[in-house]
Amino acid sequence: MPKPILPVNFADQAPKARIVQYNKKRYSIRLEPVFWRALEAVAKDHELKVGKFIGKLETIYEGPNFSSFLRVFCMISAERNLASAEVDTHKDTLISIINASPSPAALIAQDMTIISSNNAFYSWLGENKHALEGTTLNKLFQIRTKGLLKDSLNDLLSLQINHIDARIIRMIPGKVITAQARMVRASLFNHKKQYLVIWIASAPRVAAPKSA
Structure with missing residues (x-):
């Protein structure tokens, strides 16, 4: 060593x-x-x-x-x-697409840590951009899929499925926000590591939380 x-x-x-x-x-x-x-x-x-x-x-x-x-x-x-440095070679074909998306979108690592996201993503969350440095998705909202999310991610990264459709649930004081999302694999040329892209696929719906 x-x-x-x-x-x-x-x-x-x-x-x-x-x-x-x-x-x-x-x-x-x-x-x-x-x-x-x-x-x-x-x-x-x-x-x-x-x-x-x-x-x-x-x-x-x-x-x-x-x-x-x-x-x-x-x-x-x-x-x-x-x-981010690991994906710099392909920023023009990956991160730029995310930034150009009119829908909230983010590039994330396999451990669900946010690497880069567009302004629509921050606006949808209603969070200060600086507060999201190093944040994982499961700290921002619940991600519900058919079956276990961990199993779905393994299937996605092992090429057994092409995408994951999920329901996003975000709870903030006085509000419950739900939306549909899609996660896809973002493989990069000559890179062993794989990344994921998540898109908020439908407009969020806001509801008041049920009283106890």
Whole structure:
């Protein structure tokens, strides 16, 4: 087993405090320089200054340790970038199709983690885009299929079936949203890994939850 390679500047990674400001609110945050660089890079990808980006993350955060949340967010973003890099060669023929779809659609890994999705998908969910970094589909809604979803996915990935039709159920305070969806296999040339695309195939129906 190869030995881990430590960064040359490992000794320079002592946490550093910075004060950022967004929407007239000041945040004093202490992070290692590598995480500050990661946050600046992700903020740039979202076309935001780091202060405004951190402010938006703070609005969706729930927990006792915001600095820890930011570290985890940086790692999850890095994981998603690695996953996206594996499909960069075919972005023009895969992700661009998803982005052009008028219906909500997302490219997902075999473990159901979202790799990329179009704006219609975020709008349908009614979620802040930043809150969905590294999220799996089963945390967003229920996916109901004929038989077990796990078995259906295995059949889809092993080429035994061409697609999966499913019923999507999303529960939010005061609403139950249902829709029909279709999942297809997204095999890439010269790649051993397989991906999935999910489309929300029909307009969602909204109903008030039944009272107890």
